[in-house]
Amino acid sequence: MYDVNSKRADDFISHEEILETLAYADENKNNVSLIDSLIEKARKRKGLSHREASVLLACPIEEKNHEIYALAEQIKKDFYGNRIVMFAPLYLSNYCINGCTYCPYHSKNKHIARKKLTQDEIRREVIALQDMGHKRLALEAGEDPVHNTMDYYLDCIKTIYSIKHKNGAIRRVNINIAATTVGNYRLLKEAGIGTYILFQETYHKESYLQLHPTGPKHDYDYHTEAMDRAMEGGIDDVGIGVLFGLDKYRYEFAGLLMHAEHLEAAFGVGPHTISVPRLRHADDIDADTFDNSIEDDTFAKIVACIRISVPYTGMIISTRESQKCREKVLHLGVSQISGGSRTSVGGYYEPEPDDAKSEQFDVSDTRTLDEIVHWLMKMGYIPSFCTACYREGRTGDRFMSLCKSGQIQNCCHPNALMTLKEYLMDYASPETKALGDQLIEKEVLNVPNEKARAVVIENLRLIEQDNRRDFRF
Numbered sequence: 001m002y003d004v005n006s007k008r009a010d011d012f013i014s015h016e017e018i019l020e021t022l023a024y025a026d027e028n029k030n031n032v033s034l035i036d037s038l039i040e041k042a043r044k045r046k047g048l049s050h051r052e053a054s055v056l057l058a059c060p061i062e063e064k065n066h067e068i069y070a071l072a073e074q075i076k077k078d079f080y081g082n083r084i085v086m087f088a089p090l091y092l093s094n095y096c097i098n099g100c101t102y103c104p105y106h107s108k109n110k111h112i113a114r115k116k117l118t119q120d121e122i123r124r125e126v127i128a129l130q131d132m133g134h135k136r137l138a139l140e141a142g143e144d145p146v147h148n149t150m151d152y153y154l155d156c157i158k159t160i161y162s163i164k165h166k167n168g169a170i171r172r173v174n175i176n177i178a179a180t181t182v183g184n185y186r187l188l189k190e191a192g193i194g195t196y197i198l199f200q201e202t203y204h205k206e207s208y209l210q211l212h213p214t215g216p217k218h219d220y221d222y223h224t225e226a227m228d229r230a231m232e233g234g235i236d237d238v239g240i241g242v243l244f245g246l247d248k249y250r251y252e253f254a255g256l257l258m259h260a261e262h263l264e265a266a267f268g269v270g271p272h273t274i275s276v277p278r279l280r281h282a283d284d285i286d287a288d289t290f291d292n293s294i295e296d297d298t299f300a301k302i303v304a305c306i307r308i309s310v311p312y313t314g315m316i317i318s319t320r321e322s323q324k325c326r327e328k329v330l331h332l333g334v335s336q337i338s339g340g341s342r343t344s345v346g347g348y349y350e351p352e353p354d355d356a357k358s359e360q361f362d363v364s365d366t367r368t369l370d371e372i373v374h375w376l377m378k379m380g381y382i383p384s385f386c387t388a389c390y391r392e393g394r395t396g397d398r399f400m401s402l403c404k405s406g407q408i409q410n411c412c413h414p415n416a417l418m419t420l421k422e423y424l425m426d427y428a429s430p431e432t433k434a435l436g437d438q439l440i441e442k443e444v445l446n447v448p449n450e451k452a453r454a455v456v457i458e459n460l461r462l463i464e465q466d467n468r469r470d471f472r473f
Helices: 015-028 032-042 050-058 062-080 119-132 150-162 182-190 205-211 220-224 226-232 249-267 296-309 323-330 369-378 396-405 409-426 430-446 450-465
Strands: 083-093 136-141 172-176 238-241 273-275 314-317 336-338 382-384
Touching (some): 015 249, 050 249, 083 150, 226 238, 369 430
Parallel strands (some): 083 136, 273 314
């Protein structure tokens, strides 16, 4: 029985409720008066329920879809402005004992090159990432109780935070590892992680069990309830997501929003981020064998409907997607993207030869970070390397309250400009630096508070003339 407050996975992600939701959406997808009322409700910036949002996702009326897209774009601007936060994944280990049928790390894949980074190798990777200009990482690893222990993760985090190379520093470490215990989540919190990320893969339980036939990940309930344990362990910034293409997208969309509703109901704060990866080809994996792929237009509508349904939540899109696709969904709700990514273990310091592939998936957007920064600025976006909220304790409900009130603009816009200036001084090509300086000169006038604007202008001067770094509001 559906219960948004329950701590049981089968209650807050109810199969029967999703089926009823999809039937309701089918019955009402051409109901213009209902659709108009839902769009008007979404304009209030308070979000939509999974059932309401499913009606809009199913709507085939072109005129109404244009209204949904326009509203998503406006809501994104209202809460996140024209800032796009930059990050990179760092793969620690591809050892894994699970049998996931869509991932090349699965335990039966005997020809993938298995590797686990030593602490010295992590230093080399981090310095390579710092030399690109990155300040925020998402750690990735397979599940293996022998190779990938909690002590190993804690050592990795400590190492990463300790590395100061030239003007480089990793200021926020997020982590995407297998579901674990409340005690282990406490240890991650004490180690100073930012967001704990875990993709559900699919909310369809029967499909989930078939896709994960062996290994600890086979336990659907333990995996689905992981965010509850993470929050109980003190991690108040959690990131959820599904792997679109494993099951029917409308089912996944409803489950994803139900998960967000559950976290809001049970803990008073929803997910800090929602990711929307799509299934991609990889070593030993042929994505064409899965028949639930979605086209770019459908993908864009999913992004828009998520944005108007959870207006305060950050949305992430990775280099799985092409430049063309990323450009489209940036306007519709995405607030964080990766750049210059490598999905192999050790791939930043020493890219793998073609005959020794161990990437988790094929990267579609292969541009350098500098090329992506330049591209974003050409479109009028501010690439942000800011990590201030995490470091100032503005996480969980404190971040959400600032976001909902609009006050986050007084922090995020200045911080974006100052961290962009750091990037331009330390890492940018001459063409990117010239474009960025023009953008900053224009955007600094949009800092709403006059006193704050004066501080930003002075800090920008200190960054350029005195080689000072790490200013933040």
